[in-house]
Amino acid sequence: MGLLPLLRMFGALSLVLGLLAGALWAVRRLGVRLPGVTGAGGPNRRIELVERVGLDGKRSVALIRRDGREHLLLLGPDGPLVIEAGIIRDDRDLAAAQEQAQEAEARRVAQAEAIAALYARAEQIIAGVREARRGGEASFAALVDRARARLPARPAPPPVVTAAALIAAKRRSRKAA
Secondary structure (H helix, E strand, O other): OOHHHHHHHHHHHHHHHHHHHHHHHHHHHHOOOOOOOOOOOOOOOOEEEEEEEEOOOOOEEEEEEEOOEEEEEEEOOOOOEEEEEEEOOOHHHHHHHHHHHHHHHHHHHHHHHHHHHHHHHHHHHHHHHHHHHHOOOOOHHHHHHHHHHHOOOOOOOOOOOOHHHHHHHHHHHHHHO
16 A cells, blocks of 8 residues: 555544544534433433523523522533522413413414314315216316305405506506696
């Protein structure tokens, strides 16, 4: 084996190892974690990270929950600093949580109603096709046309005004004046 292929091989190996080291440094520096992974512990853990917000490049605020109580920490290069300890949810927090739950329930009900309306429309189309089949229609297009004729009419979409139409109207108004 010659010197040039050997140097090329070691150069490629050092490049790959350098890229891996750079990726590891970036992951540690930026604090990248896998989704859903917050550290060691199982389903019976007593501590969890509720929320973490970056303030600037060096400092962030973390809200952790331990045994049902929340603690607010400032994390920075000087070390962690406890801002507030033993936070207990009050009536305002509970009211906000209930309001969010009611909004989510209202969205769920609206989605269920929209899905029910789509199913009802599909049932109307299917019933029309079945009735058209019984009437002896031969082609699929004839079946669909007959089914559509039995459905309630949809409102017409609003007219679309294009830029060309606006320019033409402006020219006409200038000529008229």
